Amino acid sequence: MNSKQLVVLTGSVALVSAGAITGVQSFKNEAPVTEINANYEERVRQATATALTQRIAQVEVEKVLQGEIFMEDAPVITQLKEQQSSLEKRLTQLQPDSSQSAIVVVTASAIESKIADLEVLYAQDQAKFSDSHPALQVRKAQIEALRQRLTTLQ
Secondary structure, eight states: OOHHHHHHHHHHHHHHHHHHHHHHHHHHOOHHHHHHHHHHHHHOOOHHHHHHHHHHHHHHHHHHHHTTSSOOTTTTHHHHHHHHHHHHHHHHHHTTTTOOHHHHOOOOHHHHHHHHHHHHHHHHHHHHTTTTTTHHHHHHHHHHHHHHHHHHOO
């Protein structure tokens, strides 16, 4: 072997050894697998609870909007009530100590957002229709119903 090959071989062995030592040291510093799994499960549980809470709020908004179009005993209203109840049960199973206040806050936010969206649509429709047009009347009733529901939440 010439000296260049010997230097390259020695350098390679040193790099591989250093990498192995670093790998072992980093492995020793990592959290135990059970702790990692517990953290992961908690993050998944939180994300699922957040998604359920947001979906409950969306269903509540839809229930209020549809309540201005359909009678209380209409199938669509019944279906929305059942869906909301099912989501609330799933949330309770996931987080038995879950706070109603979180649902109220998210629902209030969703209602405020929907009111803003409907007010924009109402203004656009006013340019096309007279105030007595059924589409405007329904939209106006939906905005008012959402405001009333928002008042009951606060």
